[in-house]
Amino acid sequence: MKMLKILLLSILTLVGVNLTWRCLSRKRSLPCPTWLAGILEMDRIDAFLGTEATLDRIGMKPGQKVLEIGPGPGRLLIPAARRVQPGGEVFGLDIQPGMLARLNARAVQAGVSNLTSVLGNASQSQFPPESFDVIFLVTVLGEIPDREDTLRQCHSTLKPSGLLSVTEIFPDPHYQSRTTVRRLAEAVGFRLKKMHGPLYFFTANFLKYSH
Numbered sequence: 001m002k003m004l005k006i007l008l009l010s011i012l013t014l015v016g017v018n019l020t021w022r023c024l025s026r027k028r029s030l031p032c033p034t035w036l037a038g039i040l041e042m043d044r045i046d047a048f049l050g051t052e053a054t055l056d057r058i059g060m061k062p063g064q065k066v067l068e069i070g071p072g073p074g075r076l077l078i079p080a081a082r083r084v085q086p087g088g089e090v091f092g093l094d095i096q097p098g099m100l101a102r103l104n105a106r107a108v109q110a111g112v113s114n115l116t117s118v119l120g121n122a123s124q125s126q127f128p129p130e131s132f133d134v135i136f137l138v139t140v141l142g143e144i145p146d147r148e149d150t151l152r153q154c155h156s157t158l159k160p161s162g163l164l165s166v167t168e169i170f171p172d173p174h175y176q177s178r179t180t181v182r183r184l185a186e187a188v189g190f191r192l193k194k195m196h197g198p199l200y201f202f203t204a205n206f207l208k209y210s211h
C-alpha cells in the first residue's frame with residue numbers, strides 16, 4: 001500500500017512538473033536543460049525515439065543544404081550530415097552554448113566535417129533569405145515561445161519550394177498536436193505535403209508556398 005502511494009505521488013509530481021514547464025514555456029524561453037543532453041546521447045535512444053525513421057520521413061538528399069533548429073547534442077544532425085554527403089552540408093542552430101559544445105564534440109568524435117553549429121534564437125533572423133533546401137525541427141517547436149516568428153524565419157530562409165519538417169513525440173512536455181503544427185505552418189505560408197506516422201510520433205512535411 002505504501003509503495004502504491006509513493007508510485008502515485010511520483011507520477012503526479014512528474015505530470016505536475018511537465019504541465020508547469022509546458023505552461024511557463026509559452027511566455028519565456030525555458031529550453032531543455034543541458035544536463036538532460038546525456039539522455040539524448042544514450043546508445044538505445046535512437047531505437048526508442050525513432051531517429052532513422054524520422055530522417056527517412058524528412059527525406060534529405062545528397063548535396064542538400066540542411067538546417068536543424070534545436071539539434072541539442074546532435075541525435076539527428078550527425079546522421080543527417082552523413083545522409084547529405086557527397087556535397088551537402090548541415091547546420092545546427094541552438095539557443096544553448098552547452099548543447100552546441102556537446103554537438104561539436106560528438107561531431108568530431110563521429111568524424112563528421114560538414115556540420116556547422118550556430119548559437120542563436122530561432123525566432124530571430126540568423127541566416128540570409130533562401131539559404132536552405134530543408135529545415136527540420138524535432139521535439140523543439142513547443143519549447144519556443146515565439147512559434148509563429150520561428151516558422152516565419154523558416155519560410156524566409158528556405159529556398160523556393162524548400163521543405164519544412166516538424167516532428168513531435170508524446171509525452172514530450174512540449175508536445176504540439178498535428179492540428180497546431182499545421183495551423184501555425186499554414187499561417188506563415190507553408191502547404192502540407194505529407195503527414196507521416198501516428199499521433200504520438202508524427203512528422204509533418206510542408207512545402208514553402210510563395211504568394
Ligand SMILES: C[S@@+](CC[C@H](N)C(=O)[O-])C[C@H]1O[C@@H](n2cnc3c(N)ncnc32)[C@H](O)[C@@H]1O
Nearest residue numbers: 031032070071072075094095096099121122138
Ligand atoms: C528537447 S531538445 C531536442 C534535441 C533534438 N532535436 C532531438 O530531438 O534529439 C530541444 C533543443 O531545442 C533547443 N532550443 C530551445 N529553444 C530554442 C530556440 N528558441 N532557438 C534555438 N534552439 C532552441 C534547446 O536548447 C534544445 O537543444
